[in-house]
Amino acid sequence: MASPAEIAAMRRALTLAETPGVPLGPNPRVGCVLLDLDGAPIAEGYHRGAGHPHAEVDALITAGERARGATAVVTLEPCNHTGRTGPCADALLAAGIARVVYAQQDGNPVARGGGEALRAAGVDVEGGVLADEARAVNPIWTFAVENGRPFVTWKYAATLDGRSAAADGSSRWITSPEARGDVHRLRAECDAILVGTGTVLADNPQLTVRAVAGEPLERGHRPLRVVMGRRGVPAEAAVLDGAADTLVLNTRDPATVLKRLLDKDCQHVLLEGGPTLAGAFLREGLVDRVIAYLAPALLGAGPAALSDAGVGTIADAIRLEIIDIARVGPDVRLTAVRREHT
Numbered sequence: 623m624a625s626p627a628e629i630a631a632m633r634r635a636l637t638l639a640e641t642p643g644v645p646l647g648p649n650p651r652v653g654c655v656l657l658d659l660d661g662a663p664i665a666e667g668y669h670r671g672a673g674h675p676h677a678e679v680d681a682l683i684t685a686g687e688r689a690r691g692a693t694a695v696v697t698l699e700p701c702n703h704t705g706r707t708g709p710c711a712d713a714l715l716a717a718g719i720a721r722v723v724y725a726q727q728d729g730n731p732v733a734r735g736g737g738e739a740l741r742a743a744g745v746d747v748e749g750g751v752l753a754d755e756a757r758a759v760n761p762i763w764t765f766a767v768e769n770g771r772p773f774v775t776w777k778y779a780a781t782l783d784g785r786s787a788a789a790d791g792s793s794r795w796i797t798s799p800e801a802r803g804d805v806h807r808l809r810a811e812c813d814a815i816l817v818g819t820g821t822v823l824a825d826n827p828q829l830t831v832r833a834v835a836g837e838p839l840e841r842g843h844r845p846l847r848v849v850m851g852r853r854g855v856p857a858e859a860a861v862l863d864g865a866a867d868t869l870v871l872n873t874r875d876p877a878t879v880l881k882r883l884l885d886k887d888c889q890h891v892l893l894e895g896g897p898t899l900a901g902a903f904l905r906e907g908l909v910d911r912v913i914a915y916l917a918p919a920l921l922g923a924g925p926a927a928l929s930d931a932g933v934g935t936i937a938d939a940i941r942l943e944i945i946d947i948a949r950v951g952p953d954v955r956l957t958a959v960r961r962e963h964t
Contacts, residue, residue: 624751627661628723631695632752636725638668638677639697639759645671647813648887650760652677654696656685656719664688676701678710682717690718697756699728699749700736711736714745721746725756729767765910766889771880774908776893776900777808779915780927786897789923793825800951801915806832808913812845813888814869816879817861818899819851828860829894846888850879850899876903897929904940905932912942914956 624632638653645651653668654677665688667680675683678696682689694700700710700722714722722745728734741747757764765773779797780786787793795802809815809831821827829847844866849855855862855870862868869886871879883891893903903909914927933939942958949955 624723624748625661627657628693628695629751631655631657631661631663632697632723632725633755634663634666635668635677635695635697636752636755636759638666639756641668641670644668646811647763647889648672650698650763652696652698654678654681654694656681656689657693657695658688659691661693664692676710676713679713682713685717691720692718693721693723694719695723695751697725697759699724699726699734700740701728701730701733702736702739703733709736709739711739714740715743719745721748723748723751725750725752726760726764727753729764731767762890766884770884771877771908772813772883772889772891773910774880774891774893774903775808775812775911775913776903776909777805777913777915778894778900778927779917781917781919781921783920783922784927785921785924786927787925788921791824791925796919797915797917797953798951801917801953801955804950804955805915809845809892812890812892814846814848814883814886814891816848816850816883816891816893816899817895819849819853819855820898821895822849822855822859822861823853824896826860827894828863828865830865845892846883846886848879848883848891850874874902876906876908880908897925897927900927901929901931904928905930910960912956912958914958915950916954916956918952918954 635653635655639651649672655663656665658664665681665685667677669677678694678700694714700714702709702711722740727749737747737749762773781796815829847861847866847868849861850871850873852874871882893900943961944956944958946957
């Protein structure tokens with residue numbers, strides 16, 4: 623059983639994992655604290671993003687020879703594979719670590735197994751310490767590795783009566799500048815922004831992340847732009863302007879698209895397409911979170927925010943749990959999840 627000193631060290635490691643500026647993906651955020659035989663901290667480290675040393679190695683570099691015989695307390699099971707960096711399990715063994723305490727088991731089939739490798743080499747290993755807290759540090763990464771697909775957020779804007787455009791097709795702008803700025807912050811948290819060819823042909827969106835009132839954005843500013851559908855995308859389309867990478871997929875199958883995106887390390891997909899595309903993803907059970915920006919306006923006619931989602935009777939309604947309600951300028955932002963998808 624983990625000692626009080628080890629539990630305290632794990633809480634510190636969780637704080638390190640969430641160091642401001644650390645990217646939300648594609649790699650998990652991880653922290654590590656090394657303890658001496660008396661349970662006193664001797665070094666700490668955290669992962670700063672893809673290509674940088676993992677948290678364990680970062681702490682080992684600081685500790686040097688003091689790591690021999692020490693305990694490594696880490697928020698994620700040490701990896702057991704070679705990617706841009708070597709296996710953390712091997713680094714811990716080479717440094718002479720005597721005990722490893724980790725929180726969350728690594729669900730990545732490529733990287734997992736470090737705990738078993740360390741035990742086989744004679745290291746005392748304990749897992750599952752503050753595991754729930756560790757999962758909360760990397761909810762999107764955890765979802766992706768456990769479900770084998772990206773987490774999907776559907777974002778839409780509508781009037782109070784659920785219209786995404788007026789009867790004449792005009793939709794610019796339903797919501798306020800404040801709400802549109804909030805959308806850019808949301809885009810900055812995602813790995814890919816996905817629309818259908820219909821949206822590209824009708825609205826010609828650029829689908830980039832732009833700073834809002836000079837405020838810095840916490841995440842990579844260039845999420846992958848993705849267009850799916852059977853119709854061609856004009857060469858002059860804004861989504862092909864070179865401001866960010868763009869992937870055009872000649873398919874209408876949501877599962878195929880999500881597989882391609884996971885293969886590209888996209889773990890969080892923002893669905894910004896129209897009502898038809900949203901309906902297709904909902905029919906397949908592939909929407910995990912809905913963020914709705916509702917404007918205090920009424921149109922009475924015009925396209926609905928959502929088309930056929932495979933619901934034929936009220937008993938089959940897709941039920942959501944609202945987890946947040948916020949005022950954004952004159953508009954309201956509602957966030958809801960399918961609880962079984964979180």
